[in-house]
Amino acid sequence: MAASPPNGDGNGAIRRVLGIEGTAWAASAAVYEVGSDEVTIESDPYQPESGGIHPREAAEHMSEAVPSVVETAIEAAREQAAAAGEDPDESPIDAVAFSRGPGLGPCLRIVGTAARAVAQRFDVPLVGVNHMVAHLEIGRHRSGFDAPVCLNASGANAHVLAYRNGRYRVLGETMDTGVGNALDKFTRHVGWSHPGGPKVEAHAKEGEYVDLPYVVKGMDFSFSGIMSAAKQAYDDGTPVENVCRGLEETVFAMLTEVSERALSLTGRDELVLGGGVGQNERLQGMLREMCEQRGADLHVPENRFLRDNAGMIAVLGAKMAAAGDTLAVEESAIDADFRPDEVPVTWRDGEPVPVRSDTSGVGGANGHGQAGETEQQGAEATVTVEGDRVVKRRHPRSYRHPALDERLRRERTRIEARLTSEARRQGVPTPLVRDVDTASATIVFQRVGDRDLDDGLSTERAAAVGRHLAAIHDAGFVHGDPTTRNVRVGSAGDSVADTDRVFLIDFGLGYHTGHEEDHAMDLHVFAQSLAGTADDHERLQAAAEDAYRAVSERPDAVLDRLREIEGRGRYQ
Secondary structure (H helix, E strand, O other): OOOOOOOOOOOOOEEEEEEEEEOEEEEEEEEEEEEOOOOEEEEEEOOOOOOOOOHHHHHHHHHHHHHHHHHHHHHHHHHHHHOOOOOOOOOOOOEEEEEOOOHHHHHHHHHHHHHHHHHHHHOEEEEEEHHHHHHHHHHHHHOOOOEEEEEEEEEOOOEEEEEEEEEEEEEEEEEEOOHHHHHHHHHHOOOOOOOOOHHHHOOOOOOOOOOOOOEEEOEEEOHHHHHHHHHHHHHHOHHHHHHHHHHHHHHHHHHHHHHHHHHHHHOOOEEEEOOOOHOOOHHHHHHHHHHHOOOOOOEOOOHHHHHOHHHHHHHHHHHHHHOOOOOOHOOOOOOOOHHHHHOOOOOHHOOOOOOOOOOOOOOOOOOOOOOOOOEEEOOOOEEEEEEEEEEEEOOOOOOOOOOHHHHHHHHHHHHHHHHHHHHHHHOOOOOOOEEEOOOOOOOEEOOOEEEEEEHHHOHHHHHHHHHOOOOOOHOOEEEEOOOOOOEEEEOOOOOEEEEEOOEEEOOOOOEOOHHHHHHHHHHHHHHHHHHHHHHHHHHHHHHHHHHHHOOOOHHHHHHHHHHHHHOOOOOO
């Protein structure tokens, strides 16, 4: 069994924690001294001779490097113990934390074995840490933020997380490959060695922007099409520095937009960045501009805490050990597919979920405001309420390249006007479109509803969303971003009847398609938004799916694909 957790009474309090990291390429060990908040990190990264990471070679590197970095970190702990007047030979550490997953199984098993051996050697508790939650928590810890949204942008992963009801909820994630791995695929095609991200960054500074596919589905994103287009552009003779510039401007704009959508959905005003790709200066600059425009705070940890490192494992391990969240040795198996939303956040137990300060009901990206409201900033537009009219303006987003920004603003304005009207013709409640100016990216709508769905969730209203999505899917198009802030509840404003209608708004990410993959993604986006805004999201999602099944022309194909999408996330 694991050693008893420290009791926090002075003699058993957490003083120093050893962290061991080895999910893929970085063999790393660290010691975290709680009282001084000092983190000492020792790392020995794996560098492949060619191509990307080879799992067998990475595991061989771990087996050689982990014992050395661990002993170096233990010696640092002994020195800290001696400096504090403690006996360095008795037990320089109070717990051992290790990266339990996600990651490469062969590498994780070596790290797990080392952690068990050290914990038994010093008779201290063992703590299994989720690597991606550690990326989030080190940012929260170093920033002092209370309840931030986190963008994790690393080699094998890319997702947006926010805390709610005892867990970190995945609001959006990659549907194919991690952002760093995507960049690596392009650089391998060009013939550059691993890692590719820094090389893309260096060449992009000398390049001119080229247009590449931009794929955002709600708060999910996909990189495979962008990489294929980038490879083709290079093969067709486009200068490599121009392709790199196009990659950075496109991929990082997608990540920044999704982060802004997550801030808007959850009502948070704090954002932390995590993951090795977060070291990119252009990504940091985009996020900083976006946050400044919204009045949000951004924290970017030091580079040593962005790339894979044992320091973040040690810091989160200390919090978990203090909460008694430890493992018996026989229960400490690694989990290569360890999702962050599977982790009970015991060290934050009892913390309140922040309440969105925007109670106007104007909405996240579109919105239709209450009487008396004037102007609200959504995720991608400013909404002004003028009596029974709502004026939506997609102002330029300075973080995006001007050519990309103009294209997106015009396209989304045109699409939103067309699909809003088309959904209405299919019997789905939507606001009337009263005027459209594509050149200025402005639409004038009828004001509908008196609040967003996230301020009035019920199974009946979730079911209405399911029926509405089935209707537009059967008509051959998708909404693209059906979150709880892009659904309005109430009357149409010009009638006292039908006061509990459920309206779909903000079709700017929609498109025509008859494929069950795209229809299922609509349902997936809605489910993710429920998880981020509701305590009983499973029941609400079930109501939406039941209603969808009852009216859809091909419910089995779409819902079967939804189950496949849910199992496709990077951590499954």
